[in-house]
Amino acid sequence: MLTPTATVPDAEAPWTTDSWRSCPALQQPAYDDPQALGLALDALGKRPALVAAERVLQLKALLAQAQQGRRFVLQLGDCAERFEHNDLAHSTRQVALLQQMSQVLMHGLQLPIVQIGRLAGQYAKPRSSDMENRNGVSLPAYRGDIVNHHTFSPEARRADPQRMLQAHAHSALTLDHLHSVQAAGIDNLLQAEGWPVRWLDQAADAERFRPLLAEVHGTLRFMRTLAGSQPGEFLHREMYVSHEALLLEYEHALTRRHADGRWFNLATHLPWIGLRTAQPEGAHVEYLRGLANPLAVKVGIDSKPAQLLHLLARLNPSNEPGRLTLIHRLGASHIQDHLPPLIETVRSAGAQVLWLCDPMHGNTRTLPCGTKTRAFDDILAEVAEAFAVHGRHGSVLGGLHLEASGDAVTECLGGAVGLQAADLGRRYLSQVDPRLNRDQSLELALRVSLDAGAWRQRP
Numbered sequence: 001m002l003t004p005t006a007t008v009p010d011a012e013a014p015w016t017t018d019s020w021r022s023c024p025a026l027q028q029p030a031y032d033d034p035q036a037l038g039l040a041l042d043a044l045g046k047r048p049a050l051v052a053a054e055r056v057l058q059l060k061a062l063l064a065q066a067q068q069g070r071r072f073v074l075q076l077g078d079c080a081e082r083f084e085h086n087d088l089a090h091s092t093r094q095v096a097l098l099q100q101m102s103q104v105l106m107h108g109l110q111l112p113i114v115q116i117g118r119l120a121g122q123y124a125k126p127r128s129s130d131m132e133n134r135n136g137v138s139l140p141a142y143r144g145d146i147v148n149h150h151t152f153s154p155e156a157r158r159a160d161p162q163r164m165l166q167a168h169a170h171s172a173l174t175l176d177h178l179h180s181v182q183a184a185g186i187d188n189l190l191q192a193e194g195w196p197v198r199w200l201d202q203a204a205d206a207e208r209f210r211p212l213l214a215e216v217h218g219t220l221r222f223m224r225t226l227a228g229s230q231p232g233e234f235l236h237r238e239m240y241v242s243h244e245a246l247l248l249e250y251e252h253a254l255t256r257r258h259a260d261g262r263w264f265n266l267a268t269h270l271p272w273i274g275l276r277t278a279q280p281e282g283a284h285v286e287y288l289r290g291l292a293n294p295l296a297v298k299v300g301i302d303s304k305p306a307q308l309l310h311l312l313a314r315l316n317p318s319n320e321p322g323r324l325t326l327i328h329r330l331g332a333s334h335i336q337d338h339l340p341p342l343i344e345t346v347r348s349a350g351a352q353v354l355w356l357c358d359p360m361h362g363n364t365r366t367l368p369c370g371t372k373t374r375a376f377d378d379i380l381a382e383v384a385e386a387f388a389v390h391g392r393h394g395s396v397l398g399g400l401h402l403e404a405s406g407d408a409v410t411e412c413l414g415g416a417v418g419l420q421a422a423d424l425g426r427r428y429l430s431q432v433d434p435r436l437n438r439d440q441s442l443e444l445a446l447r448v449s450l451d452a453g454a455w456r457q458r459p
């Protein structure tokens with residue numbers, strides 16, 4: 001058992017699927033019609049589970065291996081999925097991006113990749129303020145498609161409980177898309193002509209990357225020959241889904257008891273807790289601690305050692321491998337100072353965790369025109385420093401957590417494609433955080449693949 005030095009309640013009160021209701025629950029919408037809410041939740045409780053408990057446990061076993069440095073995790077997708085963008089083409093592009101980046105990372109890092117989408121349920125968003133003001137009008141903030149619509153009108157911004165049912169249906173549809181992409185053959189997504197590599201013509205150091213890309217394509221060709229026509233058997237077929245388990249009524253309605261008696265969240269394989277709701281005594285930690293799923297929690301520059309110890313004790317009291325992932329999102333200019341104490345705190349507790357680096361959320365900035373963006377160089381710098389700090393501390397960086405789109409969006413600055421502030425308006429589709437586009441994502445994967453070894457040795 002982990003014994004935290006921070007004060008924790010003497011006897012942990014028993015967990016039930018409803019025990020979170022007596023804890024403070026931040027970031028929940030205000031529904032104005034309790035009867036309509038009750039009806040929607042009743043209906044949701046009768047809807048089928050979205051994932052299988054066996055696959056949830058499979059993922060936990062893979063995460064346990066990643067924790068030991070035997071696999072590398074690539075968790076990636078939209079900041080906020082949107083109902084209206086949920087079509088087969090979008091899902092196919094997200095899978096293609098994950099597959100292509102995984103091939104590159106597998107070759108560069110010489111590790112099998114665990115692929116996890118921010119997909120099939122990433123519909124609820126925490127907001128820094130409850131209200132949004134525009135030209136003297138104040139309306140409830142957009143909280144993701146599972147709660148309301150982003151249009152700035154009183155009707156659109158009203159929290160509508162029917163949206164939880166729509167989110168369930170959309171998540172099921174996305175999972176269907178993933179299955180049909182797999183049935184059509186992942187190999188189709190890996191044919192050399194489909195890769196986003198035009199940025200190479202603009203990269204000053206392009207010649208560094210071509211041999212690795214040639215090796216990836218050569219391996220895929222060899223596997224096709226070996227397999228007769230398709231390298232299907234050798235590809236990363238197993239793909240998992242994750243989302244921020246923010247909207248507790250929704251998550252609660254999809255919490256199901258397995259035949260073995262354990263409770264699972266069967267809305268997703270890997271539910272995570274965002275930074276704004278990671279209070280050890282809060283409702284989100286209380287809800288998640290009783291589940292058998294693997295869990296993840298974001299940690300940031302304000303996460304204190306005492307709070308972290310408390311979280312470790314509550315979320316993984318038996319120190320089970322693969323159970324707990326810590327996603328640090330510190331910012332390129334803070335990671336050097338803020339990551340070492342977090343690593344030391346985990347070590348001092350003897351806790352087994354999987355560390356992922358989210359280089360997105362600590363590097364968000366707002367341009368003078370009001371556009372939210374992130375610079376490729378900041379993202380890359382945070383990733384490099386994450387490898388370096390873990391390396392110096394004898395710890396393992398087990399993967400990356402990215403906001404990235406397989407679509408040709410223009411939301412983040414820079415990369416070899418050289419996106420400038422003036423380009424961002426061209427195809428800025430996110431309603432919440434800016435994502436790397438497919439060129440920037442592949443470039444990041446190539447740079448990590450070639451340089452992670454050197455970063456780990458950085459003094």
Ligand code: PEP
Pocket residue numbers: 079126273274275276298329361433
């Ligand atoms: C997110 O991942 O979109 C998010 C809101 O992250 P964080 O909780 O780290 O701010």
Ligand code: CO
Pocket residue numbers: 079080361403432433
């Ligand atoms: Co985000």
